[in-house]
Amino acid sequence: MRSGRVRIKDIAAEAGVSVTTVSYILNKTPTQTFSPETVKSVLDAANKLGYVPNMAAKALVSNRSHMIGVVIPQTEQHREVMFSNPFYGDFLSSVEYTARQNGYHILISGTNADQTYIGVARTRGLDGIIILGMYMEQHYDEIKKAGMPVVLVDCYVDGHDFNTVKIDDLQGGYMAAKYLLDKGHRRIAHVTGRLKERGVNQQRMYGWKKALEEAGAAYDRSLLYDGEVSYEYGVILGGRLAESFRESGVTAAFVSADIMALGLYKGLKDGGVSVPGDISVVSFDDTWIAGICDPALTVVRQDVALKGKTAVEAVLGIIDGGITEKREIILPIRIVERGSVIGK
Amino acid sequence: MRSGRVRIKDIAAEAGVSVTTVSYILNKTPTQTFSPETVKSVLDAANKLGYVPNMAAKALVSNRSHMIGVVIPQTEQHREVMFSNPFYGDFLSSVEYTARQNGYHILISGTNADQTYIGVARTRGLDGIIILGMYMEQHYDEIKKAGMPVVLVDCYVDGHDFNTVKIDDLQGGYMAAKYLLDKGHRRIAHVTGRLKERGVNQQRMYGWKKALEEAGAAYDRSLLYDGEVSYEYGVILGGRLAESFRESGVTAAFVSADIMALGLYKGLKDGGVSVPGDISVVSFDDTWIAGICDPALTVVRQDVALKGKTAVEAVLGIIDGGITEKREIILPIRIVERGSVIGK
DNA sequence: TGTTATTACTGAAACGATTCAGTAGAGAGC
């Protein structure tokens, strides 16, 4: 049943040339020249026999797996990779596509206790890795030592010399709050998650705070709603916001992720608070769900697909040797106005 | 900078034993016995040197890559793998997790014109593949010939002898329509996509039709709304449904995917038709978005995570040689009542 | 004491590619 594997050796026999010749011709090695007839006979033989290269053998000798790893955060309660998070989904679609266009495959993996991702990466011989939003000081040395091309996405840990792709999250938070301030809002809550971690949310919060302070608008701890970046926490925090709605005087909220914003909608609605009637909402990211809720979310938009593409190109740039110096790529963001904000 | 790779040979030298011994000890080969001291010295040496196995070499000699491929449908307009589709996202999370628990990694890939997935699978030496919802008669022979462990998920093409994991989609459609009929609805539209393809949607439609016919309820072509399985098409079809709402007498709709149901909500709302006030909606799948819309969707629920887990276990069963006969696994479904249906 | 098992370990051939370091023959230049 199992089709006996065709090897380069079989092609060589069929075409009456050496294994070396077949390898050179199949790989179109530019430094080697062959007569058109030889080329044709090798190609024909390969075709006729149904040759399929063996990546394991290629990888072993060339030390190139043509795979890049993608590390996606997991939380403790969530032992699975969160493909369903729209941000990760959009990002991965783009990463997979760009990699594939360049002849690479991606190996997505969460990490578990007994295996660090870098261990997997070395075992699998990954050519490079893209690490998404990891709070990774503890892994820094290990990664460094592995000497593997690495691109960090959305990483705010410093003291490393890895290449980075990100947006200006502080500026994004600032834009969001400024936008609401310009619309006449004065008490603007911020709904976010994992604020203690040195990540994008912390930056967005700083931006929000900065805008409030600059405008001389009230800023106090009670305006800050911190939880997890999830729909469920959006609901919870929305509930809290609704509860204190009357006395707090809050008229707008800046939410640091679309998925939380949807939860917030639900929490507010259940608490009898309407969007944007009672509270205007600005969200962040502009994943595909931002457009499908009601009212559609006004957001600070980042191009997640571009981010994925850029990350792949960056890691490929290191792998192929072009890029050697440390580089930080900051992608643009902008406000996209939809229906979740009204002026005050 | 780059840490010189540690090989088994280096461990052997360090521990003063042969390469063979190291290999056996590291792999805990059950047929081989060694003295405790030897075992310890090898393990210590491996640890001290920071040994990381080389999967490419392992794969080359053992013909096992410990990777399984996952094929996710792409459409023509969508050249990227649709991670963002909640169904695929939920499925992949589960597949990745289950695979990882079993020491496997998954290779997700779309296909492009010049490379069939099976070609990738053979080149990469994948140990097995999970094919999701593919209308794959044209690939049947190729896959068959590759002699690779395959599990088909949600596949309704017959004449093959591959293992299959699915639900009873016809029964699911029947349940949805029956549920609405029992609630007193008589004119029940069906909103779906890619009906011409021999896939799950066709089956669900047959089930819907069967229930209508059994109940002696009206069934005519005008009740059928066919498009693509996407949010956008949900909006379009919702718009059409809203347009003809007054004269059609439709009071309920059975939608064949959550993502379309969300679109339908939007289309109906824009057309001035309310859910469930004017039209009750039953959706299908129960992905994470089914609970977050308003009103939350009453759905025919399938356990997508279980489906992913089952698919991985099935393919692992073939790989490890346990399962050889053709098997068809049908997972259970049930109605989950939420807020999108009212009685008539 | 001689045969047979058992334990602990090893040598070397694979696996399927790549690529360095050639070689043989033809043509050019003088």
Next chain:
DNA sequence: GCTCTCTACTGAATCGTTTCAGTAATAACA
């Protein structure tokens, strides 16, 4: 006719494992 350069091609080592087929030494059995 001699060297030199090119073109077209090849032999063999190498990548890091696994695993078959041993071997030598000791223990068990008759």
